[in-house]
Amino acid sequence: MSEIERAAEVLRTGGLVIFPTETVYGVGCDATNAEAVARLYAAKGRPQFNPLIAHVADLAAAEREARLHPTARALAERFWPGPLSIVATRRADSSVAELACAGLTTIALRVPWHPTARALIAAFGKPIAAPSANRSGRVSATTAAYAIEDLGSDVGAVLDAGTSPIGLESTIVSVGDKGAATLLRSGAITREQIETVTGPLATAGGSIEAPGMLQSHYAPRAHLRLDADTPRAGEAYLAFGAPAPADGLTLSASGDLVEAAANLYAHLRALDATGAPVIAVAPIPAHGIGEAIRDRLARAAAPR
Numbered sequence: 001m002s003e004i005e006r007a008a009e010v011l012r013t014g015g016l017v018i019f020p021t022e023t024v025y026g027v028g029c030d031a032t033n034a035e036a037v038a039r040l041y042a043a044k045g046r047p048q049f050n051p052l053i054a055h056v057a058d059l060a061a062a063e064r065e066a067r068l069h070p071t072a073r074a075l076a077e078r079f080w081p082g083p084l085s086i087v088a089t090r091r092a093d094s095s096v097a098e099l100a101c102a103g104l105t106t107i108a109l110r111v112p113w114h115p116t117a118r119a120l121i122a123a124f125g126k127p128i129a130a131p132s133a134n135r136s137g138r139v140s141a142t143t144a145a146y147a148i149e150d151l152g153s154d155v156g157a158v159l160d161a162g163t164s165p166i167g168l169e170s171t172i173v174s175v176g177d178k179g180a181a182t183l184l185r186s187g188a189i190t191r192e193q194i195e196t197v198t199g200p201l202a203t204a205g206g207s208i209e210a211p212g213m214l215q216s217h218y219a220p221r222a223h224l225r226l227d228a229d230t231p232r233a234g235e236a237y238l239a240f241g242a243p244a245p246a247d248g249l250t251l252s253a254s255g256d257l258v259e260a261a262a263n264l265y266a267h268l269r270a271l272d273a274t275g276a277p278v279i280a281v282a283p284i285p286a287h288g289i290g291e292a293i294r295d296r297l298a299r300a301a302a303p304r
C-alpha cells in the first residue's frame, strides 16, 4: 500500500493525518465524520467556535457543499487550485459535518495545489477538514517535524514533503449570497489579485464571523516588538532586507517578501527556542504578501 493510500485509510477510520499543502502543514480528518472532527478539535486544543476549512478536489466538489455566487465561482476559476479559501453559504445537504463549520450557515472551502495534498484528497474521495498542524495559539507548522512536535502523539499518519513552499496560511475571502466580497484573512493571494476579480474588497471587522482573526493567534512564547529598526540589549532580532545579525535571523537578506513569508514561522520558532524574552522584528513593507506577514506578526504580538 502506498503512503498516500495508508493515510487515506487513517482518514476513513476517523483518524488524523498530518499532510503538506502549499501554505502550511495541515492536520486533516474526514470532514463528514463529526466524531473525527471532535477528535481534531481536541488534538489542537482549539476553541470549538473556530470553524475549519474543508479541502476538496475541484470546483465541482466545492459546489456540492456550498452555494457559490458567480463572484465566488469566478474567484475559484481564477485562483484554484491554490492558496485561497472561499467562505460561502453552506448547502443544507452538505456532506460536511456541522461541527466542522462550528454551526455556522457558511462553509470555508479550498482546493490546494500541493501534489501531496491533491493525492490525499483524491485517494480519500471526500472533503478533508484541515486546520494548520499546530496546537491552538502556536505558530503554524511549516515542516513535518514542527507538526509532529505539536501533534505527533494524536495522529495516525504523517506525509512529509519538506518545507512549505509559501509558509503562510491561505487567503480567506467570503462571498455572500448577493456577491459582496470581504477579505477575512490576508495571504499569498494578495488583496490586489482578489480585487481584479471582485472589485474593491471590504475588510472584516474582527467579528466572530472570522474566528481565525482571534487576536492572539499564531503566537510564540516570547513577546514581539514590531517595526524595530534595531534590537535592544537582550532581544533576539528578526531582520528584513539585511543579513542576519549575530543575535538573530533574517527573513530575507535581499528584502524579498515571498522569501520572508516562507521563513516567517520557522524563524519565529527558532528565535523563540533561544529563550529570549523579546523578539524584535524589523519593519516589513505592507504591499503584496507583506500585508499577510504584517497581519500574522500583529496577531503574534497581541497581548495574551
Ligand code: AMP
Pocket (backbone or CB within 6 Å): 050, 051, 052, 053, 087, 101, 104, 106, 107, 108, 130, 131, 132, 169, 170, 172, 174, 184, 209, 210, 211, 212, 213
Ligand atoms: P486555519 O485552519 O488555522 O487555517 O484557520 C481556519 C480559519 O478559516 C478559521 O480560523 C476561520 O477564520 C476561517 N473560517 C473557516 N470557516 C469559516 C466560516 N464559515 N466563516 C468564516 N471564517 C471561516
Ligand code: MG
Pocket (backbone or CB within 6 Å): 131, 132, 140
Ligand atoms: Mg491555524
